[in-house]
Amino acid sequence: xxxxxxxxxxxxxxxxxxxxxxxxxxxxxxxxxxxxxxxxxxxxxxxxxxxxxxxxxxxxxxxxxxxxxxxxxxxxxxxxxxxxxxxxxxxxxxxxxxxxxxxxxxxxxxxxxxxxxxxxxxxxxxxxxxxxxxxxxxxxxxxxxxxxxxxxxxxxxxxxxxxxxxxxxxxxxxxxxxxxxxxxxxxxxxxxxxxxxxxxxxxxxxxxxxxxxxxxxxxxxxxxxxxxxx
Amino acid sequence: xxxxxxxxxxxxxxxxxxxxxxxxxxxxxxxxxxxxxxxxxxxxxxxxxxxxxxxxxxxxxxxxxxxxxxxxxxxxxxxxxxxxxxxxxxxxxxxxxxxxxxxxxxxxxxxxxxxxxxxxxxxxxxxxxxxxxxxxxxxxxxxxxxxxxxxxxxxxxxxxxxxxxxxxxxxxxxxxxxxxxxxxxxxxxxxxxxxxxxxxxxxxxxxxxxxxxxxxxxxxxxxxxxxxxx
Numbered sequence: 024x025x026x027x028x029x030x031x032x033x034x035x036x037x038x039x040x041x042x043x044x045x046x047x048x049x050x051x052x053x054x055x056x057x058x059x060x061x062x063x064x065x066x067x068x069x070x071x072x073x074x075x076x077x078x079x080x081x082x083x084x085x086x087x088x089x090x091x092x093x094x095x096x097x098x099x100x101x102x103x104x105x106x107x108x109x110x111x112x113x114x115x116x117x118x119x120x121x122x123x124x125x126x127x128x129x130x131x132x133x134x135x136x137x138x139x140x141x142x143x144x145x146x147x148x149x150x151x152x153x154x155x156x157x158x159x160x161x162x163x164x165x166x167x168x169x170x171x172x173x174x175x176x177x178x179x180x181x182x183x184x185x186x187x188x189x190x191x192x193x194x195x196x197x198x199x200x201x202x203x204x205x206x207x208x209x210x211x212x213x214x215x216x217x218x219x220x221x222x223x224x225x226x227x228x229x230x231x232x233x234x235x236x237x238x239x240x241x242x243x244x245x246x247x248x249x250x251x252x253x
Numbered sequence: 254x255x256x257x258x259x260x261x262x263x264x265x266x267x268x269x270x271x272x273x274x275x276x277x278x279x280x281x282x283x284x285x286x287x288x289x290x291x292x293x294x295x296x297x298x299x300x301x302x303x304x305x306x307x308x309x310x311x312x313x314x315x316x317x318x319x320x321x322x323x324x325x326x327x328x329x330x331x332x333x334x335x336x337x338x339x340x341x342x343x344x345x346x347x348x349x350x351x352x353x354x355x356x357x358x359x360x361x362x363x364x365x366x367x368x369x370x371x372x373x374x375x376x377x378x379x380x381x382x383x384x385x386x387x388x389x390x391x392x393x394x395x396x397x398x399x400x401x402x403x404x405x406x407x408x409x410x411x412x413x414x415x416x417x418x419x420x421x422x423x424x425x426x427x428x429x430x431x432x433x434x435x436x437x438x439x440x441x442x443x444x445x446x447x448x449x450x451x452x453x454x455x456x457x458x459x460x461x462x463x464x465x466x467x468x469x470x471x472x473x474x475x476x477x478x479x480x481x482x483x
Binding site: 025026029033061062063064089090091092094113115144145146147148149165167168169171172174175176177178190192193196197 | 255256259263291292293294319320321322324343345374375376377378379395397398399401402404405406407408420422423426427
């Protein structure tokens with residue numbers, strides 16, 4: 024078996040587990056969001072703010088992928104929602120079987136949620152190919168990472184339904200051409216949504232919350248069968 | 254062949270190419286530095302400043318690994334040193350055979366340098382396991398990425414001879430506990446060097462340049478054989 028055969032087999036096994044997860048999330052009407060970014064772009068901080076803003080109206084939960092430490096799940100728990108850390112054993116991404124196993128072990132604590140946020144391992148490359156049964160992927164890019172990133176990492180910016188530019192409170196202190204980023208994303212994925220936020224200052228956060236509310240409502244109302252289809 | 258067998262075979266092939274590169278760099282007395290960080294931590298910006306500061310005294314060159322775009326090599330060329338982009342074909346790291354091939358194709362343009370900077374693909378995980386024939390690895394961490402990163406990505410912070418904290422001009426605008434980072438790095442790698450810089454403001458850059466000058470001198474004077482040893 025060659026390296027390519029092994030990779031194909033791994034992705035096939037992942038796709039099978041992802042289909043099974045989609046059926047589960049379809050049956051429970053759970054909106055699942057797969058968040059992907061570089062390390063330190065602000066995934067956990069965005070989710071902490073989201074938990075605090077929406078936890079009284081929706082049943083929310085989190086899965087946090089990392090190479091090491093349980094810090095991120097602890098942060099979400101402190102923000103008031105159930106969360107579980109998945110340590111990947113050195114792998115640079117989560118896979119659908121890890122998600123299945125974590126949910127099975129958590130039982131009712133993470134079942135039947137309105138929304139489950141999966142915070143992937145900090146990495147703009149590896150997580151891109153692994154479907155975790157999510158409704159859609161969100162890619163985060165902080166304004167400090169530079170405005171050349173969508174064209175440097177085209178796969179994730181093509182596949183994410185939403186690009187969220189984070190830490191916009193730092194825009195006055197960095198060279199970051201927001202319109203250049205918007206144009207690159209539009210070129211890679213004309214239907215992608217584009218948000219600019221700062222979890223620290225609160226700027227743009229209402230648009231993010233509205234988006235989640237709309238998608239949670241859509242997921243509840245959509246027939247489960249439609250969400251299992253490819 | 255299992256997934257683990259394939260990974261072992263890939264790493265063995267890499268190690269063989271890395272040994273050959275070390276012989277070449279030993280014979281020419283070239284200091285090779287493998288720079289690793291998240292996307293947007295400032296590898297290219299650090300190298301642009303380094304090129305401008307040291308190019309009149311040393312023969313410098315760069316190899317820039319990316320998934321897509323030739324932007325980084327172009328930036329180093331504009332800063333006045335020869336540089337070549339290596340597109341990895343989707344891989345999340347450079348490997349030693351790609352470095353061999355690029356150097357062979359460049360011929361004298363990147364041969365016999367005093368120092369060759371290899372800017373790896375933006376990723377804190379995958380590049381860690383691949384020896385590129387370098388004298389040492391440098392890991393960069395920008396102050397905007399958060400002070401929890403060494404313990405979240407322990408492999409690279411354990412293996413890098415130097416941790417360079419970048420964008421320290423932004424410290425007044427972010428929550429970043431520099432001493433916590435220093436302690437994590439010291440716990441993972443007690444012999445690691447630790448620098449704090451801003452290529453933008455110039456703060457700390459003289460220490461970085463002095464370090465490179467010292468290592469270039471060391472590489473020139475060290476017997477080639479000593480540098481081939483494991």
